[in-house]
Amino acid sequence: MHQFEIKRLIDLDVFGFDASFTNSAMFMVIAAALITLFTVIAMRKGSLVPGRLQSVAEMSYEFVASMVRDNVGTDGMKYFPFIFTLFMFVLALNMLGMVPYSFTVTSHIIVTFALAAFIFIAVTIIGFWKHGIKFLKFFVPSGVPFVMLPLLVVIEVISYLTRPVSLSVRLFANMMAGHTMLKVFGSFVVALGLLGGWAALAFMVAFTGLELLVAFLQAYVFAILTCIYLNDALHMHH
């Protein structure tokens, strides 16, 4: 479909690798610039009684901060900047995708998989760095009969290894399916014409609202699952 096409804006070739500046990269730059502008402008005054923009910035800060505090604990707060950046970045990309004629970066699996793989590798390194070789006990569930252990350890390892896949496919599939559904219903509006198009148009409006909710929810789910994985690595209560 046209909206998922990646176009090269500036051709760039780095040692035989295709590193062109695409519309995907452009929207990532726009998202990063928007977040930076938003936080810098909102907190420029830093007044004690926040204005409208400042309270939005403080709310988003407090939202992510309480998420990290509840799910990881106070000793996880040193990872708060990362979680906040991740949440705002994914949220901005999802929301930018809802603007007509724009490009949804998160509807491409390679982008979400790169994010998820980075999180997975980082969390595993944190786990081993924190607990040493004892982190392997994470794969041994406690309180099970000894006979069952070989089977359960294999299941635990497999479920741990599928984490980056499920994390990335969840975000990618939600964004792609949502935009495809909007496109399908949009073609219904055109096909049914002036007489019957109104019903499809009403559905479109409702679905657009749902998509805005999903865009926020998926950013939230992505961030909260990162928190949960981080909690597993830091505290490994099993």
Add this chain to the structure above:
Amino acid sequence: MEADAAKLIGAGLASIALVGAGVGIGTIFGNYLQGALRNPSAAPSQFANLLLGFALAEATGLFGLVVALIILFVF
């Protein structure tokens, strides 16, 4: 059977994943409503968990869609 026909049948079968997603979303919202009617004062504090459960359950249905798309367009 022709490969194309088998492909279409496989993609259609992959959409059975929606059964699980439907059951999951229904269970989540039904149980939330049940709990909220029993104890309305505790309901708002669990709204975030409701949305999280909804998003996680919905995603399983979308995994089926991804499988269908892989069958249709990759093979």
